[in-house]
Amino acid sequence: MERRERADAVRNRQAILRAAEELLRLHPPEQVSVERVAVAAGVGKTTVFHRFGSRTSLMRELMQERAHEMELAVTAGPPPLGPGADPAERLVAFFAAVAELAARNGNLLAAHEHAMLTRRSAAEQPREANPTYLFWHRHVSGLIAQVRPDVDAEQIAHMLLGVLHMEPIASELRAGEHKRLAASYADMIRGLLKG
Structure with a gap:
């Protein structure tokens, strides 16, 4: 039974x-x-x-299912997304993959944002406690710190990831536009990591 x-x-x-x-x-x-x-x-x-x-937790779990494949690529896949590449190129590849993932799943991201904004319980965890977000943040801040130990890598990682939730960017991603965001991320990352 x-x-x-x-x-x-x-x-x-x-x-x-x-x-x-x-x-x-x-x-x-x-x-x-x-x-x-x-x-x-x-x-x-x-x-x-x-x-x-809750609806928020349902959307979060669906997002985690979609992000799991990318996490495997980051931890064990081939470079530049996976180990073995220069940290700057890994970051560029990571944000290109994130932008593409977000564009493919625009309504899911919007649903998660809507659920977060309308959640009934303050006990529900904020976005920053989401295991996928925590993994992404550790990955990004770790790569930044390798190249630029002189900057606040943790804060910069939050800023880079937070861009995905800004309405003008989210609107472009829902429309399937990810190449422009990926190119802008690449410019920002290369400028930051030049020192």
């Missing part, structure tokens, strides 16, 4: 994530509610809340 419940829980989780992803593809983020996700997944609203806790 326990094994069957676990299998059901895994199936429900996948069905909920797939339903949320499909709804985000078809509708503006503010129209993708927990209720709509539950109906599309064929589960009860309480099942969604039991598994994810």
Whole structure:
């Protein structure tokens, strides 16, 4: 019985994530509610809340699924995104990959931002506590610190990552525009790391 419940829980989780992803593809983020996700997944609203806790957590988990592949590329993939390349070139490759990921998933990012802004509980973790954000921040600040130990690498990493959430940039990413952002990141990073 326990094994069957676990299998059901895994199936429900996948069905909920797939339903949320499909709804985000078809509708503006503010129209993708927990209720709509539950109906599309064929589960009860309480099942969604039991598994994810909130709409914010559901969007965060979906984002983490999408970011997982990139994390593998950063930690074990080939250079320049993976280990073995110059830190500046790794940063340029990383932000190009982030910009592309954001452009492919614009509605998901917008849904997550909307969920963060409308969250009902102050106990829900802020963006900066998100495991994906923490990984990205450690990676970026670590690479900056390798080349420029004289600057506040942690603060600069927050600033570089925060650009993704600025409305003019987010709007371009939702429209699928990522090459311009990637080129601007490359200019900023190369200028910063020249010292």
